[in-house]
Amino acid sequence: MGLGEIIRICLSTNALVTGIVTVGLITIITYIALTFEKDIELSSDWANKLVSGLSEVILLFTASFVVIKVFESLTVGSRIELGSLFINAELTLFFYFMFIFNNRLIVILNIGLPLLYHLVSDSQQHHQIVWPLFIGAYVLLAVVTEYLYTHKDELYIFDYRYIVGQILFGICWWCLLWIDFRWPLANIIGMLILFEVYMFIARIIEIKMENYFYTFNRLKKKVNYDALTGVRNRANLNKFSKAVYDEHCKDLWKPLTVIIFDIDGFKNFNDHYGHDIGDQVLRYVSHLVERELHLDNDGGRLFRYGGEEFLIIIEGVNGDESVKLVKSINKTLRNVPLFTQDMSLNITLSFGVTTLRSTDKSFSDVFKRADRYLYQSKNSGRNSFTVEGRTQPNEDKQKNQ
Structure with a gap:
C-alpha cells in the first residue's frame, strides 16, 4: 500500500461526486432540522413527537435512497472503490442524523445496523469471522455512539472529544466491514480520511446555518416584538x-x-x-x-x-x-x-x-x-x-x- 494510492482514492472523480451529493443532502437536512427540531422539542404532545421521530427516520432512509440512485449512475471505477464510497456516504448520513436530530430511533439504527448488515451480508460466507475483532469493534461502536448522542450539546466542531469519537465511529465501522469484505487497507484508510472530511464540512455547514437562523430570528423578533416589553408589537x-x-x-x-x-x-x-x-x-x-x-x-x-x-x-x-x-x-x-x-x-x-x-x-x-x-x-x-x-x-x- 502506498501513499499515492490513498491520495488517488481521496481525489478521484467518484469521491468528488460522492462529496457533492453528500454535502448537498446534509445542507437540506440541516435546514429541515433547524426549522422544525426546536418546535418538536418544545411540544408536550407525545403523539406529535412520535410522528416527528418516525418522519426523521423516513427522511434518513430517503436520503440513503438518493445516495443509492446516484451510485447506480456511477459506472467508472472498480467495484471495491464504488462500494466503499457508497458505504462511506451512508455512514456520513447516519452519523450526521444522529448528531443533528434529537431522535433515539436514529441512535438505535446506528447501533443496530452494523450487526444487521453483518448478518445479511453474502460476503460472510467466504471468510472466517474474526470474533475478537468483531465483538471489540461492535461494543466500542455502541459505547461511542451512545456517548456522542448523550453529550452532543457539549461537543463542537473543534472539541477533541467530538473528533476522537467521530474517528472511533469510523474506525469501528470499517473494522466491521473489513471482516466481511477484506478490502485493501489503502481503500479503508482513504475512506476514513474522506469520512472525516465530509463530517468536517457537515459541521461547518451546520454552524454557518445556525448563525444564519440566529440572525434571521433576531431580525424577525426585532420586527415583530416590542423592544421595551418583549411582547408582540x-x-x-x-x-x-x-x-x-x-x-x-x-x-x-x-x-x-x-x-x-x-x-x-x-x-x-x-x-x-x-x-x-x-x-x-x-x-x-x-x-x-x-x-x-x-x-x-x-x-x-x-x-x-x-x-x-x-x-x-x-x-x-x-x-x-x-x-x-x-x-x-x-x-x-x-x-x-x-x-x-x-x-x-x-x-x-x-x-x-x-x-x-x-x-x-x-x-x-x-x-x-x-x-x-x-x-x-x-x-x-x-x-x-x-x-x-x-x-x-x-x-x-x-x-x-
Missing part, C-alpha cells in the same frame, strides 16, 4: 389579527375574544417618578399578563398596541368566560405590587372585552368595540372592566367603596 398584531379574523368569521361556533386594557394613570408614573420608572411599569405589567396567559392555558396572545395600551386575543373563549382571566390579572397585580427604588407601586388596569359577532365586517369592528368598552371602564372611575357593555369594578375597588 403593533405590526405583529396587524398580521395576526387579519389571519385570525379570516379564520373565525367563517366558524363563529368557536369564539374569538379581544381584550384591550391600559394602565390607569400611567402619565403620573412618568411625571412623578421619571420615564425609567414608567418603563419598569410597562415591563412589569406586560410580563405579569404574559405569565397569567401562560397559566390560563387558553392560548391568548398579548400585543403592545402603543404607549400604555395593550391588547389580548383569545381563541375559543367568549367574553364572559374571559372574565376569569381579567380577575386573575387584577388579583396578581393587587397581591404582587411593583417594588423599585425602595418604593411599592400599586398599579391598576382598565379593561374592555368583546367577542366577534356575525355582524362584524372586519377585525377593525371588533377592535373598535373593545376600545369603546375600555373607555367606558375608564369613564366609570378606572380600575374596572367592561364586558359587552356591562361595567364592573375590580374586586379591590369594590372593597374600598
Whole structure:
C-alpha cells in the first residue's frame, strides 16, 4: 500500500461526486432540522413527537435512497472503490442524523445496523469471522455512539472529544466491514480520511446555518416584538389579527375574544417618578399578563398596541368566560405590587372585552368595540372592566367603596 494510492482514492472523480451529493443532502437536512427540531422539542404532545421521530427516520432512509440512485449512475471505477464510497456516504448520513436530530430511533439504527448488515451480508460466507475483532469493534461502536448522542450539546466542531469519537465511529465501522469484505487497507484508510472530511464540512455547514437562523430570528423578533416589553408589537398584531379574523368569521361556533386594557394613570408614573420608572411599569405589567396567559392555558396572545395600551386575543373563549382571566390579572397585580427604588407601586388596569359577532365586517369592528368598552371602564372611575357593555369594578375597588 502506498501513499499515492490513498491520495488517488481521496481525489478521484467518484469521491468528488460522492462529496457533492453528500454535502448537498446534509445542507437540506440541516435546514429541515433547524426549522422544525426546536418546535418538536418544545411540544408536550407525545403523539406529535412520535410522528416527528418516525418522519426523521423516513427522511434518513430517503436520503440513503438518493445516495443509492446516484451510485447506480456511477459506472467508472472498480467495484471495491464504488462500494466503499457508497458505504462511506451512508455512514456520513447516519452519523450526521444522529448528531443533528434529537431522535433515539436514529441512535438505535446506528447501533443496530452494523450487526444487521453483518448478518445479511453474502460476503460472510467466504471468510472466517474474526470474533475478537468483531465483538471489540461492535461494543466500542455502541459505547461511542451512545456517548456522542448523550453529550452532543457539549461537543463542537473543534472539541477533541467530538473528533476522537467521530474517528472511533469510523474506525469501528470499517473494522466491521473489513471482516466481511477484506478490502485493501489503502481503500479503508482513504475512506476514513474522506469520512472525516465530509463530517468536517457537515459541521461547518451546520454552524454557518445556525448563525444564519440566529440572525434571521433576531431580525424577525426585532420586527415583530416590542423592544421595551418583549411582547408582540403593533405590526405583529396587524398580521395576526387579519389571519385570525379570516379564520373565525367563517366558524363563529368557536369564539374569538379581544381584550384591550391600559394602565390607569400611567402619565403620573412618568411625571412623578421619571420615564425609567414608567418603563419598569410597562415591563412589569406586560410580563405579569404574559405569565397569567401562560397559566390560563387558553392560548391568548398579548400585543403592545402603543404607549400604555395593550391588547389580548383569545381563541375559543367568549367574553364572559374571559372574565376569569381579567380577575386573575387584577388579583396578581393587587397581591404582587411593583417594588423599585425602595418604593411599592400599586398599579391598576382598565379593561374592555368583546367577542366577534356575525355582524362584524372586519377585525377593525371588533377592535373598535373593545376600545369603546375600555373607555367606558375608564369613564366609570378606572380600575374596572367592561364586558359587552356591562361595567364592573375590580374586586379591590369594590372593597374600598
